[in-house]
Amino acid sequence: MTLNQTSMTVSDVINAHFDTLTRAEKQLATSLLDNYPVSGLGSITTVAENARVSTPTVARMVQKLGYRGFPDFQSHLHQELEATLSNPISKHDRWAANAPGTHILNRFADAIMGNLRQTLSQLDLADFDGATALIANRKRSVYIVGGRITKALADYLFTHLQVVRPNVTQLSPIPSAWPQYVLNMKAGDVVVIFDIRRYEHEMETFARIARERGVEIVLFTDQWASPIAKLAAHVFRIHIEAPSAWDSSVVTLFVVEALIEAVQSANWSETKERMRTLEELVAASRLFRKPG
Known part of the structure; x- marks a missing residue:
């Protein structure tokens, strides 16, 4: 993926590419952002119909944004949605499963410095x-x-x-x-x-x-x-x-x-x-x- 998309949301990626999109793709992008992220969670046909563009337009645009295809695009949306809905217990379990074998102070320092740089x-x-x-x-x-x-x-x-x-x-x-x-x-x-x-x-x-x-x-x-x-x-x-x-x-x-x-x-x-x-x-x- 381009533009350091691993630290960007899908909406960030859309906005970053917006000026390079065709008229139909801009219409699709606007539709996706208007009710984000729900507007991108339907089938590719539904997404196209809601934006009043063709299905091939959807397929072309998500690839232009740097995704491997529509399923990859939706996968990122689902990951975002899951992250925003995480409760404290599920957050703890996710971190605990991937925690490196270093002291909590070091793990916190690394995470906070990363947050600061990205912000x-x-x-x-x-x-x-x-x-x-x-x-x-x-x-x-x-x-x-x-x-x-x-x-x-x-x-x-x-x-x-x-x-x-x-x-x-x-x-x-x-x-x-x-x-x-x-x-x-x-x-x-x-x-x-x-x-x-x-x-x-x-x-x-x-x-x-x-x-x-x-x-x-x-x-x-x-x-x-x-x-x-x-x-x-x-x-x-x-x-x-x-x-x-x-x-x-x-x-x-x-x-x-x-x-x-x-x-x-x-x-x-x-x-x-x-x-x-x-x-x-x-x-x-x-x-x-x-x-x-």
């Missing part, structure tokens, strides 16, 4: 800068929400951004409360969403409602991409695999910290004044012990 190689700098500009714009209110596991990352981002700029809100972890936050959102406001595999239905519904109100979405997700990616202005697709029953948040936190610094630096003079005032308030509250 950085695929991270769009324009996306990063665009997300920074949205979040740094003080005319926009910023809302932050995470899922069952990623709420810890949302809390970390919120804790820093509320120091960096005003009008930052962390949503309650209870989905039934989210409509009350949407009530206060204006067109142009920003919602930062964390949604990794075993994607949460309530999160997708919330994102859709917010987007319909003109809210801009910045999404932190995994390499397979949450369905919310279709609604987001900027998407950070981060590699999260680790030799564990759990996904790794290390690289996600790395990108979050880089984003915090970028937002902080974008309006440093105002941020510095907020920090100075906050330090005065902290000193007055005697929150921390003084040295000596």
Whole structure:
């Protein structure tokens, strides 16, 4: 396979080749991406009919993408789908069956460094800068929400951004409360969403409602991409695999910290004044012990 496709999703491969496709192949590619990955899981005839192209067009395009044929193309889709639906027990069993005979610290270090390299190689700098500009714009209110596991990352981002700029809100972890936050959102406001595999239905519904109100979405997700990616202005697709029953948040936190610094630096003079005032308030509250 070409273009280092072993570390790319099928949608990545389609997008990478899109400009080289014929008109009919682009029509097919668009059809596949519109309801990805389900749209590619039917028979070759069904896939062709849904895209309103011929069966030979499907066969030609998947080979042009670097797959050996339609069965190979579908095999990759099934592997992706299986990976996104993996629960902690099945993840642990898969890693345990293939674990090398080295210490867990070494296996984790290798996995995390690999995640970092793959994430950085695929991270769009324009996306990063665009997300920074949205979040740094003080005319926009910023809302932050995470899922069952990623709420810890949302809390970390919120804790820093509320120091960096005003009008930052962390949503309650209870989905039934989210409509009350949407009530206060204006067109142009920003919602930062964390949604990794075993994607949460309530999160997708919330994102859709917010987007319909003109809210801009910045999404932190995994390499397979949450369905919310279709609604987001900027998407950070981060590699999260680790030799564990759990996904790794290390690289996600790395990108979050880089984003915090970028937002902080974008309006440093105002941020510095907020920090100075906050330090005065902290000193007055005697929150921390003084040295000596």
